[in-house]
Amino acid sequence: MTNFTRRETMRLMSAGLIAGAGLSMLPRKAFSAGKITVLNWQGYGTDEAWAVKAFTEKTGIEVVHDYFSSEPEMLTKLRTNPGAYDVVLINSARTQQAAVEGLIAPIDFSTVPNAAGLSPELKEHPNLMSDGKAYGTAWVWGITSLAITEGSAKPDSYTALADPAHKGRLALFDDAVTNIAIGALLSGQDINNPTDLAAVTEKLKGFKENVKLLWSSEDQWNKAFAAKEFDLSIYWSGAAVRSKRNAKLPVEFVVPKEGGIGWLDNLTIPTSSSNPEGGLAFINYMIDPEFYVEWAIKVGAPASANGAAMEKLPAEDLNRLVHKPEYLKTMSFQSALPDDRREAFNNVWQEVKAFYAE
Amino acid sequence: MPSDLTTNTAVRGPSGPRTGWTPPQWVATTALLMPTYAWLTLAVLLPLLTMFCFSFLSATPMGKAPIVFTLKQYRAFIDQPYLLNIGWTSLVIGFWTTLLCAVFGFLAAVALSRATFGRMRETLLILILLPFWTNGLVRVFSWTMVLRENGFLDNLLHLVAPDAGSISFLYTRYAVVLGLVHGYLPYMILTCYIALITIDDAIIEAAVSLGARWWTVLFKILVPMAAPGLISGCVLIFVPVIGSFMEPRILGGKVGVTMGTVIEDQFTQAFNWPLGAALSFTLLAVVLAIFATFSGVLKRGAAA
Numbered sequence: 001m002t003n004f005t006r007r008e009t010m011r012l013m014s015a016g017l018i019a020g021a022g023l024s025m026l027p028r029k030a031f032s033a034g035k036i037t038v039l040n041w042q043g044y045g046t047d048e049a050w051a052v053k054a055f056t057e058k059t060g061i062e063v064v065h066d067y068f069s070s071e072p073e074m075l076t077k078l079r080t081n082p083g084a085y086d087v088v089l090i091n092s093a094r095t096q097q098a099a100v101e102g103l104i105a106p107i108d109f110s111t112v113p114n115a116a117g118l119s120p121e122l123k124e125h126p127n128l129m130s131d132g133k134a135y136g137t138a139w140v141w142g143i144t145s146l147a148i149t150e151g152s153a154k155p156d157s158y159t160a161l162a163d164p165a166h167k168g169r170l171a172l173f174d175d176a177v178t179n180i181a182i183g184a185l186l187s188g189q190d191i192n193n194p195t196d197l198a199a200v201t202e203k204l205k206g207f208k209e210n211v212k213l214l215w216s217s218e219d220q221w222n223k224a225f226a227a228k229e230f231d232l233s234i235y236w237s238g239a240a241v242r243s244k245r246n247a248k249l250p251v252e253f254v255v256p257k258e259g260g261i262g263w264l265d266n267l268t269i270p271t272s273s274s275n276p277e278g279g280l281a282f283i284n285y286m287i288d289p290e291f292y293v294e295w296a297i298k299v300g301a302p303a304s305a306n307g308a309a310m311e312k313l314p315a316e317d318l319n320r321l322v323h324k325p326e327y328l329k330t331m332s333f334q335s336a337l338p339d340d341r342r343e344a345f346n347n348v349w350q351e352v353k354a355f356y357a358e
Numbered sequence: 359m360p361s362d363l364t365t366n367t368a369v370r371g372p373s374g375p376r377t378g379w380t381p382p383q384w385v386a387t388t389a390l391l392m393p394t395y396a397w398l399t400l401a402v403l404l405p406l407l408t409m410f411c412f413s414f415l416s417a418t419p420m421g422k423a424p425i426v427f428t429l430k431q432y433r434a435f436i437d438q439p440y441l442l443n444i445g446w447t448s449l450v451i452g453f454w455t456t457l458l459c460a461v462f463g464f465l466a467a468v469a470l471s472r473a474t475f476g477r478m479r480e481t482l483l484i485l486i487l488l489p490f491w492t493n494g495l496v497r498v499f500s501w502t503m504v505l506r507e508n509g510f511l512d513n514l515l516h517l518v519a520p521d522a523g524s525i526s527f528l529y530t531r532y533a534v535v536l537g538l539v540h541g542y543l544p545y546m547i548l549t550c551y552i553a554l555i556t557i558d559d560a561i562i563e564a565a566v567s568l569g570a571r572w573w574t575v576l577f578k579i580l581v582p583m584a585a586p587g588l589i590s591g592c593v594l595i596f597v598p599v600i601g602s603f604m605e606p607r608i609l610g611g612k613v614g615v616t617m618g619t620v621i622e623d624q625f626t627q628a629f630n631w632p633l634g635a636a637l638s639f640t641l642l643a644v645v646l647a648i649f650a651t652f653s654g655v656l657k658r659g660a661a662a
Contacts, residue, residue: 174607176627213529213611220608227506229528339417346628347438350620354440357447357615 036086082272086279092127092264106133117308136266138305143260147235150250170210171233176349259330413635431636452600463546471554529611537605546591553587
């Protein structure tokens with residue numbers, strides 16, 4: 001019964017999507033030569049007006065954008081609109097799923113000159129690889145790790161989270177996956193598949209005396225930090241740059257010896273693309289140090305996967321200071337989680353939160 | 359007896375000369391009740407039913423995972439015993455919030471109905487309702503500014519006693535209860551106010567002329583006569599408070615873990631709608647059980 005209705009609904013929805021896509025593609029088909037369609041989050045680098053203009057002037061290729069508002073939506077759009085997109089942004093945690101489904105094509109780096117500058121840890125990250133081929137071009141990345149008040153002693157390990165020196169001065173990110181990863185790093189396990197969840201729970205419960213609050217948004221973090229409610233916290237690298245640059249908060253981002261928890265976004269070409277050469281040219285432009293420096297300074301951007309681009313940033317640039325290339329060596333990347341594991345993670349985090357509240 | 363009169367009218371049918379066919383009574387009744395029931399079905403019954411169905415599924419019915427019928431979501435309280443503690447905390451928070459709302463709300467309503475009149479009363483009523491029209495999130499966030507260390511409250515204290523320490527109690531259960539009382543007090547004031555203005559002044563004058571002191575008037579006359587308002591206010595407050603998640607999350611810090619936040623996490627973070635739905639229905643059952651236990655008191659109060 002459930003299956004039937006679900007399938008029916010899905011069929012109806014896909015039919016609607018295909019119909020919609022078909023209609024919207026009609027005018028596009030007419031002059032498809034020299035034109036690419038990019039699928040990305042809105043306002044995420046690729047659709048900067050000045051950048052698109054510069055790219056079109058340089059190559060004569062026109063750039064059109066379509067947006068998604070969640071990762072599952074991005075996959076659905078790729079599945080139901082074959083041929084509609086030439087470049088798509090995919091979080092590395094989803095790359096293999098998309099590759100296995102045959103939605104995206106491997107990248108031939110010989111046609112992407114700027115790929116030479118990509119940090120090797122990112123360019124051939126296991127999350128991107130399938131059958132020895134890279135199914136995406138590493139584009140931008142970031143870290144979740146520790147943030148401390150400027151001037152206080154730099155923690156060299158996540159054990160600082162349980163250190164009595166920080167009693168009542170710790171803020172944790174209220175997110176199950178992140179906290180399980182911290183517990184896994186502390187107990188020497190794989191962040192994406194810790195086998196001993198009891199050990200993770202134990203480690204997380206050890207923070208109890210230190211935890212002052214659990215933050216869930218950057219804004220909340222900024223307000224509480226400005227009010228000096230904590231000195232040590234789990235935080236995002238990009239947010240740390242914004243807090244320091246825009247809110248002028250005395251915060252310092254630290255990655256301890258266990259390594260940070262990383263995310264990596266890639267640009268890739270769908271298998272159904274009608275203009276893969278144009279797509280590759282666009283990807284090449286997106287990892288161009290010139291574009292990146294302008295994006296990072298004019299607008300503000302995550303760290304570039306292109307080491308050469310990071311080196312082109314001014315030496316005192318916060319983005320460059322926070323995203324040190326050596327962090328890439330110790331960093332563990334989040335990858336896709338099966339539903340049952342995600343559920344187990346959430347149960348652990350609920351249990352730990354209940355313990356904190358006791 | 360007014361009820362007899364209506365029955366008689368119904369039996370006799372509409373008076374006066376009528377020709378032609380009159381539809382039977384039930385047609386009119388149904389037609390008149392239709393909008394109400396249609397609305398209830400649309401706004402209450404259907405969403406509840408959808409969630410009830412969800413609570414028996416093994417996973418959220420979106421995506422490609424196969425979905426099977428299961429009762430395991432309802433075993434959550436057995437499989438995850440820490441939920442019992444959270445549930446108890448929620449009930450305790452609900453109890454204190456309701457109690458404080460009842461005390462302050464009732465007194466405010468007494469003051470409003472007995473000590474003011476005319477334009478002044480209207481103005482005060484609007485002032486009480488005003489916070490209701492502002493966004494709840496804004497209200498809760500402004501409390502964080504008042505309660506935090508070196509916040510407004512601390513500054514005020516330091517004006518009087520510069521050497522005193524901090525009296526900040528942000529990120530405690532007290533802060534959560536304070537935020538909730540602030541948020542829900544208008545419900546109680548309104549229901550009590552409506553019950554209180556119907557009390558005849560003559561009754562109170564009679565009591566006072568017979569020598570009753572203020573507490574006798576309050577507890578022997580005002581409270582019993584306004585009991586229906588007080589009780590509906592309590593029900594109106596208790597139910598949403600034990601499911602609240604915004605106030606505990608923002609004002610509670612690490613102690614702000616309630617059934618509300620657990621359920622919200624299931625919907626927004628864990629993407630486990632079935633478990634969220636099952637927890638909600640378990641909570642609903644507990645609330646109904648509490649009301650059933652006290653139904654005698656509630657009925658007597660409401661009838662008074």
